[in-house]
Amino acid sequence: MIDSGYYSAADFTGLEEGAAAPVEGGKLAVGIVLPTKDEPRWIQDETRFKEALDAAGYDVEILFSQGSSAKEKENVEALITKGVKVLIICPQDGTAAAAAAEAAGEAGVKVISYDRLIRDTAAVDYYVTFDSLAVGAQQAQYLVDNATGTGNPLYLYAGAASDNNAFIFFQGAWEVLQPKIADGTFVIKNSSEAVALQDKLELTRDEQAKIIGQITTNWDFNTAKNLAEANLTVATAADKGKVFILAPNDGTARAIADAFLADPDVTEYFVSGQDAEKASVQYIIDGKQSMTVFKDVRTLVNDAIAAAVALLEGTEPAAKGSYNNGVKDVPAIQSPVVTVDKANVKAELIDSGYYSAADFTGLE
DSSP states (O other), rough: OTTTTTTTTGSSSSSSSSSOOOGGGGGGOOOEESSOOOHHHHHHHHHHHHHHHHHHHHOOOEEOOOOHHHHHHOOOHHHHHHSSSSEEESSSSSTTTTHHHHHHHHTTEEEESSOOOOOOOOOOOEEEOOHHHHHHHHHHHHHHHEEEEEEEEEEEEOOOTTTHHHHHHHHHHHHHHHHHHHSSSSSEOSSSHHHTTTTTSSOOOOHHHHHHHHBTTTTOHHHHHHHHHHHHHOOOHHHHHHEEOOSSHHHHHHHHHHHHHHHHTTTEEEOBBSSOOHHHHHHHHHSSSSSEOOHHHHHHHHHHHHHHHHHHHOOOOOOOSSSEEEEEEEEEEEEEEEEEETHHHHIIIIIISSOGGOSEEEEE
């Protein structure tokens, strides 16, 4: 991992040949809890974590909650029993995960909230995340950049209401889209709550929740497709034609795109995404998905491990800013994001070594 250039030796300590992790009695040093094995994104994270922690010389166990907050808490308790010193957790439900974080804190375990923020508890030491506001802003800006004239139909979709990130993504997108809704460039077609608030740039969390309640996909492919089909069923032909679609991530983007592609009254569509999943990269190459926000998991995992190693060694990770979780301002370590479409997909995802060209067809 180090000799290959994947990571820098400066990112870690104890890399000498035969060096052992500084954990008493060979106990498990780092425990990681991820939300589900059913989304490609989290399988990517699992692989990156295993590789990087092996390289850093630390024992790690990675468990999946499979969409259950109860299972998530069981996983955390199991890792505490095994003697973890640092817990990295991506919560299934940001609020429900507070109980698991508090159990870890009471056991003297440092808690790193990973990718999604654990809310309503002081038992979170650090938050390692991508710049989530920038994700939503870049998704929305892509739609804005491709819109001309006025009256363009706009369809809004969001992630799960239980996920704090869904609110941050939507906030970032709304702050870009709202001025273009107010000036008539876009007309919202699938949310009466969004229409009622379309003249307001800064939304409260309750106001966001009202909109998200109407447009949530729950990060689920079938939910997203069913919602899109339901929206298209009640829409008139005038509400279709060339349309613009805010989709929250790649899985939902593909499902929503399939629904719009199948509607004969939709002549062209622009749809956003995020995560640069392989299936969506192929969709972008094939012209079925417009863009994705590339969140380099290698960078995020590296940031999380650097924070974990610092905590294991009794030092403080270098934070940049903070996010309020309802109880405290959690120090944040933020990774950058990049807009990827057909024009730069090869440069950003293939030439960078993130994926192999052999994984795709039709790549020029």
